[in-house]
Amino acid sequence: MADQVSKIHTCQVCNTPEQLRTCSECRTVWYCSREHQRSDWKVHKTNCKMSVTHRKENTNLIAEKIAEETGRLQIGKINKIFVLNTAKLPNNPQWGAANSVTMETFSNDEITEKDRQMSNNIWKSMQQHGLCMLDKFLPEEQAEQVLSDVTQLYRSKDCFSDGEIVKQGSNLGPERVRGDRVKWIDETFQECKAIQFVTRKLDKMVHLCSTLGHCRIVSRTKPMVACYPGNGTFYKCHIDNPAEDGRCITCLYYLNKNWNAKENGGELCLYPKGTKRKILCEPQFNRLMMFFSNDRNPHEVLPAYKERFAITCWYFDHDERLKA
DSSP states (O other), X not given: OEEOOOTTOOOTTTOOXXXXXXXXXXXXXXXXXXHHHHHHHHHHHHHHHHHHHHHXXXXXXXXXXXXXXXXXXXXXXXXXXXXXXXXXXXXXXXXXXXXXXXXXXXXXXXXXXXXXXXXXXXXXXXXXXXXEEEESOSOHHHHHHHHHHHHHHHHTOTXXXXXXXXXXXXXXXXXXXXXXXXXXXXXXXXXXXXXXXXXXXXXXHHHHTTTGGXXXXXXXXXXXXXXXXXXXXEEEEEOSOSSOOSEEEEXXXXXXXXXXXXXXXXXXXXXXXXXXXXXXXXXXXXXXXXXXXXXXXXXXXXXXXSOEXXXXXXXXXXXHHHXX
């Protein structure tokens, strides 16, 4: 079940308006407890399955309608998942704010044997699967400081803006594609100095794996702090770099303690190209997710029903970036 409380809803069994959560499958009925959900299942299951089927059919129809109305937003089917492909749309000014950071600013910290082992594991996983997930990426004390600084920054609200797609020009509003709030952090890190812990470690790992995917990585974007505010906010299935803008590696660092995907949703869902696999990654605290940014990894963020924080950096392939 997922948190989704509203005064107009009541429990399907006892009609109480307190402590409500939706059925995690159809999200159309509410229960005050798992016991009441189980007791109502024999009655509800037929409608539940019909609702899920209807929603999937509507998703396809809506995607086709959007493509027809905009004329410029290409939507392709990959592994039966509709993927936003914005390759032919004009540049988004918001993306222009993410000026690249050159190699000179990369960390010169001492490289330990643990660093080399971690980078070796990343290299093997990326080469074999095109993605990699690492838990306990930072020492606990540093991770706690990053979380503290990011949440404090987000509480100020005025410095965050609605997330937008990299290319723009269609009549789709951000709420139709993604629901996160974002802020690009300048390398001075005045608002959130602890992000240095993340970027320094990322730079070190990527530098040690700099031949990933036959790329020559010498720069990255500024870090982007993002929050999904809850209330079912999501990011539709998309490819980070459909237009060869230079991004070759996507790094996501999560900051969400005690995340329960069954209740909170918000998983990163990847659909690796050429397979029928679906890979789910819960946005757990101090977890790093890395994957190739091109069409190898269409992905989406499933609806989140609790505040969900992440820091994202994209690393550039030098030659592709020059062409772009």
